[in-house]
Amino acid sequence: MNGPPTDVARLLVSCPDRHGIVAAVATYLAGAGANIVASDQYSTDPEGGMFFLRMEFHLDGLERRRDSLTTGFAGVAEPFEMDWRMTFPGERKRVALLASRYEHCLLDLLWRWRRGELDCHIVAVVSNHPDLERDVAPFDVPYHHVPVRPGDKPEAEARMLDLLVGEVDVVVLARYMQILSRDFLDLIGCPVINIHHSFLPAFVGPDPYARARDRGVKLIGATAHYATEDLDAGPIIEQDVERVSHRQRADELERIGSDIERVVLARAVQWHLADRVFVHANRTILLG
């Protein structure tokens, strides 16, 4: 990747499905001189369902034409009752990574970012522990230690909100082991992506790997999703599994689980950064 292209924009639309949406959008963009380089769409039901559209287009001199382009599109959007955004890959999203003591997701994201696989600015690492500061140092990202002591979680969350609100476009919980309050999720003002282990069947409660082992599961997995107040039940972005056997001890299952977590979380973050994830009701539509 040689930096994001500067003359490319994305148009993200959701609206009630009906005749003529694509024609209206494509005609507007063609009239503006844009070339649609990618387009994907989905309708929950052509008769009375919801329609989702992700278009990526190229337009010479985009930067100085952004305002007129968006103003003009508002006129297209209005009769279709579109919920819409235009995003500009040239303006990288700002990302904060929250972690605790486990380093596997955090380092994998930082490492992929340095390799150019995550098209964003990572502006902060926040942890409730100091342990990972040395690991983060080579990546030249500020490390904020915000401890959470029994009874002072509201204060800790307030400190994090001070650090992050208005400064970031997405928060990634890279195995951050504190439960974020509903207030935090309301106030942070941007999407929050979480990762957690998953099993067939599901195990609720402590020591899930030990319980998965006792049950003899043959597959263990991980799920990345948007955090909602019910922390582990938000819209699923990505999942994957790995095969295991009776021979693995619980700590080995956990290690395999860590490997899946870092891969699944990286994919979810990549897709979010590319504006590929639409949320509808409690599920995601992945376009692009």
Add this chain to the structure above:
Amino acid sequence: MNGPPTDVARLLVSCPDRHGIVAAVATYLAGAGANIVASDQYSTDPEGGMFFLRMEFHLDGLERRRDSLTTGFAGVAEPFEMDWRMTFPGERKRVALLASRYEHCLLDLLWRWRRGELDCHIVAVVSNHPDLERDVAPFDVPYHHVPVRPGDKPEAEARMLDLLVGEVDVVVLARYMQILSRDFLDLIGCPVINIHHSFLPAFVGPDPYARARDRGVKLIGATAHYATEDLDAGPIIEQDVERVSHRQRADELERIGSDIERVVLARAVQWHLADRVFVHANRTILLG
């Protein structure tokens, strides 16, 4: 496969783990002139755990030496408090397949059996519907229609027990949609293998595919397990998953689920027939 080998036997052992088990077993078999062609073992804990052993051996003239071989081994087994069996692939296990209206698991098993992939006698197909009789006809397996009407399940189960008890070594529920009673499972006197769909996360209750779709799951799967009184919670033999997306309708998810079910069930039956599956507490140990 050119028919099962006639001079091969399997020794299946479980016992408290302690020193000298393998030496005692191997020395006995070597003394008898047998050659161990495969051996796999597992211990839940070398200190005070349970030990599991599956050995496959070749012995010239096995057939006429079976009695003395097993009698002799009893003397080896006794001091170690072994729970043990010797099985003879030359004596194929007798299998009954139970189905309802879905044919995918049933036909796949019959087809693999005809190809020589399932080393067994399929002695009966039992269904609570007549629908699949024509499909089963080309396989020359008797088809028993045992309807289950509201209120007469005990009678239906009694008829099935009449047909099967003493005639089969394993029952496979190839999408048999009736819940078998605890009494049936007690009286049938042999293992019962079941298959059902699985999701991450799990969905309990009706219409699981529709609910998986509403939740936006990215993987759907199937689990094969031994049936216990709590029908879907018995020891897991095999699981697998397939990737899906928001684009699949619930009926398409169900079709993909069917494809996974037939593969997972076939593997579970193959492993059971090869005496590879040991049950310990509520999990399986897969040796071989």
Add this chain to the structure above:
Amino acid sequence: MNGPPTDVARLLVSCPDRHGIVAAVATYLAGAGANIVASDQYSTDPEGGMFFLRMEFHLDGLERRRDSLTTGFAGVAEPFEMDWRMTFPGERKRVALLASRYEHCLLDLLWRWRRGELDCHIVAVVSNHPDLERDVAPFDVPYHHVPVRPGDKPEAEARMLDLLVGEVDVVVLARYMQILSRDFLDLIGCPVINIHHSFLPAFVGPDPYARARDRGVKLIGATAHYATEDLDAGPIIEQDVERVSHRQRADELERIGSDIERVVLARAVQWHLADRVFVHANRTILLG
């Protein structure tokens, strides 16, 4: 599946990429009163590359408006130098299956077809052996035995051309073990889909499974592709693999390979029937 929808059509376009294609197409369809229910596109390069578009649209009373719709679209297509087709799922494609003695691919396709997973008419099974006639009988598809004896392949191919030319829209080689001549592929006048085993690394020549075993490969697979004169090197439609180990004998590898073949071939046929596969140079673009 409750039969193909009658008011749905697909528009398949490839042309040099340039501004305004999507707008022109979508505007034409909107003007005709159509609702685009699915759309996918791909450009090899927005600057001077090739553009591919697959649109699925719904139009009330499509049947009686087909002629005017296609005639009208020709006017849209011309200035863009489009290579285009309109297809109508309501008119199922006619398929011939060619097989030899292996039944796994053939029966799996017939079985999926009967379940409604393959949206087509299977109008003929042609085999150079009589062996599979009994298996095909329950599916009510004519079975043509066209033997190929040493030296008379041209005559056999001529017989097959007599049977098939003009009668089928796609030919599927479901493990047909004769090499088709370049003449046959030229004269048959429709796409031909083939399936064959694949390994990492590749093995050319006889006994590939034995050689894969000698090399200790850990994955074996299958590739479905369009047949071209260089029979196994045409555009790849789909591939998949399965994990194996040193424990499998060559015949077991072959059996696992068969399982992959039938799944990969079924996917390739489904995608072809849904007009999802575009061929460009020697590769496929899978839209939809």
Add this chain to the structure above:
Amino acid sequence: MNGPPTDVARLLVSCPDRHGIVAAVATYLAGAGANIVASDQYSTDPEGGMFFLRMEFHLDGLERRRDSLTTGFAGVAEPFEMDWRMTFPGERKRVALLASRYEHCLLDLLWRWRRGELDCHIVAVVSNHPDLERDVAPFDVPYHHVPVRPGDKPEAEARMLDLLVGEVDVVVLARYMQILSRDFLDLIGCPVINIHHSFLPAFVGPDPYARARDRGVKLIGATAHYATEDLDAGPIIEQDVERVSHRQRADELERIGSDIERVVLARAVQWHLADRVFVHANRTILLG
């Protein structure tokens, strides 16, 4: 992992298959007071083939009994013409990592090693470039820059041999981009593990990712193997693949390929360190 167990040893045997091998080995170990905690075996053919055995056993006070244990076993091994070794997990293997400019395999191995996933001493990183020194620094492993200039490869290899011979038990080529000479492989005196990309079908020559893309492959993969004089054709230890589509550019395919490479290489190194990989002819037998 809490450090390798000190009272555990592994016995690794290969010999012509015949009656009584397991009995002799197990009886010897039982007589010595050892408890076999894991055992796996494989025979290429019970009649006249090669037999492979990996046993892991626990013996109190192993350290001071090692000499007598190995001396005594020589007497068991001799009549069976065993090729055998006893290894002691308590004595970690010494590993050298060779890299060039790509960091993905190198850093993943170092990171897994620090997490306790690779049971070894990493004693040296050797690179023909200085680029990765800063990345390696946090792991406290000596970094040796041994440049290879046109025409002086023999000198460079001699320097590496000086550094490594007698100091390491295994060399891992973590994307070391120089071809090692046959002399180097002869003189290094220990196994060398290599990783490279793999495709279905295979592509030989430069720019394989670009060529895979032109051919429209749907799966790309990686193979880890022992290096032999024919560098990429040695015995395969592990392989894996990932699904790709026409949408990925060659550089994206390469990135996906990198992800597979690091996972496949890590598995191969873990298995080698655990003495699980036996080489027979040109293939590997993976026991344990």
